[in-house]
Amino acid sequence: MVPSNLRVLSPAEACVPHRNQPLTSETEAVSGHLDEGLRRIIEARHHDPFAVLGRHRYSGEERVRAFLPDAEEVWLTETGARLERLPGTDLFEWHGAPGSVPERYRLRWRDRDGGEHEAYDPYCFPPQLPDFDLHLFGEGRHRHAYRIMGAHPLSVDGIAGVRFALWAPNAERVGVVGDFNAWDGRRHPMRIRGSTGVWELFIPGLAAQILYKFEIRNRRTGAVLLKTDPYGRRFEQRPATAAIVEDPPHHDWGDEEWMQARRERDWLHAPMSVYEAHLGSWRRRDDGGFLTYRELAHELVDYVKSLGYTHIELLPVTEHPLDASWGYQTTGFYAPTSRHGSPEDFRYFVDRCHREGIGVLLDWVPGHFPKDGYALARFDGSALYEHEDPRRGEHRDWGTLIFNYGRNEVRNFLLSSALYWLEEFHIDGLRVDAVASMLYLDYSRRPGDWLPNLYGGNENLEAIEFLRQLNQITLGQQPGTLMIAEESTAWPQVTRPTWL
Numbered sequence: 001m002v003p004s005n006l007r008v009l010s011p012a013e014a015c016v017p018h019r020n021q022p023l024t025s026e027t028e029a030v031s032g033h034l035d036e037g038l039r040r041i042i043e044a045r046h047h048d049p050f051a052v053l054g055r056h057r058y059s060g061e062e063r064v065r066a067f068l069p070d071a072e073e074v075w076l077t078e079t080g081a082r083l084e085r086l087p088g089t090d091l092f093e094w095h096g097a098p099g100s101v102p103e104r105y106r107l108r109w110r111d112r113d114g115g116e117h118e119a120y121d122p123y124c125f126p127p128q129l130p131d132f133d134l135h136l137f138g139e140g141r142h143r144h145a146y147r148i149m150g151a152h153p154l155s156v157d158g159i160a161g162v163r164f165a166l167w168a169p170n171a172e173r174v175g176v177v178g179d180f181n182a183w184d185g186r187r188h189p190m191r192i193r194g195s196t197g198v199w200e201l202f203i204p205g206l207a208a209q210i211l212y213k214f215e216i217r218n219r220r221t222g223a224v225l226l227k228t229d230p231y232g233r234r235f236e237q238r239p240a241t242a243a244i245v246e247d248p249p250h251h252d253w254g255d256e257e258w259m260q261a262r263r264e265r266d267w268l269h270a271p272m273s274v275y276e277a278h279l280g281s282w283r284r285r286d287d288g289g290f291l292t293y294r295e296l297a298h299e300l301v302d303y304v305k306s307l308g309y310t311h312i313e314l315l316p317v318t319e320h321p322l323d324a325s326w327g328y329q330t331t332g333f334y335a336p337t338s339r340h341g342s343p344e345d346f347r348y349f350v351d352r353c354h355r356e357g358i359g360v361l362l363d364w365v366p367g368h369f370p371k372d373g374y375a376l377a378r379f380d381g382s383a384l385y386e387h388e389d390p391r392r393g394e395h396r397d398w399g400t401l402i403f404n405y406g407r408n409e410v411r412n413f414l415l416s417s418a419l420y421w422l423e424e425f426h427i428d429g430l431r432v433d434a435v436a437s438m439l440y441l442d443y444s445r446r447p448g449d450w451l452p453n454l455y456g457g458n459e460n461l462e463a464i465e466f467l468r469q470l471n472q473i474t475l476g477q478q479p480g481t482l483m484i485a486e487e488s489t490a491w492p493q494v495t496r497p498t499w500l
Helices: 025-031 036-042 131-139 256-264 293-306 343-355 408-424 435-439 461-477
Strands: 054-058 061-067 071-076 082-085 091-096 106-111 116-120 150-156 159-167 171-178 198-204 211-218 224-227 274-277 311-314 332-336 359-364 429-432 482-485
Touching: 036 091, 061 082, 071 091, 131 408, 150 198, 159 211, 171 198, 256 343, 274 293, 293 311, 293 343, 332 343, 332 408, 343 359, 359 408, 408 429, 408 461, 429 461, 435 461, 461 482
Parallel strands: 274 311, 311 359, 359 429, 429 482
Antiparallel strands: 054 061, 061 091, 071 082, 071 106, 082 091, 106 116, 150 159, 159 198, 171 211, 211 224
């Protein structure tokens, strides 16, 4: 719904500090004559735009209302009826006899440069996320949260588009932004789903491969943040940070024999020999560029097989901003790094490993995350994924933040990530990084720089419960997979399932 002849802003340009500034006297004068709902739409701070925009019944008549910045004239495509501008605003309104407008209708508009546009109105579609999924997510028991959160191409009533969903409970308003709307967070505000903290919006007409982020206005401070998708399944190459809408997986797997054998494998006693590799430095092209996942599927796999190894352990391939971190400062917990190609390319890599009799282990980092402002840190303007108190929420040595394992939605985020790699990419096991830093509240801290648990001890009880659930869920739902801990202390049985 972006006018084709408008200049498209980059994510960096679209940090929109101007919408965190006081309203002009002209805007205040205009909005002062409107009701509260309309005023909040104009000021980009409405938590439920569906209450104002779209089709509604008022006093025996039907009304359609749209907010289209830069539009000069707007019509209903199906009837040809013109929407009238509310004076001094970018709000347009039509009213007439009930039943005049179909349930799913299109808007046609002419922008200020004469460009013509047409699209289904996002605000004529009902909520798309089932209440039960939201209930499970809030309880921390949704094992496949990635299927409801993030961006997903789908069809609603035969109309193709993309459904966006985000957890940001301390936001006053959230908007989807991208090339399709000039990175303007006013154009596609999302709806909040009750007290869940989850925001959603189905935008008809969008498709896979588009760039997007979320613009979040904090409820308490009014600060406007531009954030990438925590559940993004693909990202731009660094230093760019936008998420990319990804199509549903379509790789034609050929590892059925391997997966069947994995389910029946005596993983507690079977011998294994592991070759550890960082894909970014194992080998480079002559020009210094990265090998692709498909190139590595042949060069690396053939090399490892010739040496007699049974498994390849990959240093983190989860998306990360800094090459020098080797992937241990993750920002994309659901995305293979785009340095080597697409998620489908990574599936090809794993598939060929299995066809050649080689298992794939993944270094996975649920212990901490970086402070990069576009990612998880203070995600909705509050300490959402981390603890507020730095004595619990920050690794002093690493300059990173510590997950709040006691929060249901955070625990759900990480557990779903673990299952995602095992199920969607057929990964054979996870090597959990820096487990000692998760287990001990005083890990690498000076006296007085840590907070004890409720019993006065130094054990991180929430992290212990998280690891227990991680073992239960992964080994229970994906039998034969391995859970490996980088654990530098004497804590016993941190990878042992509770039923053994």
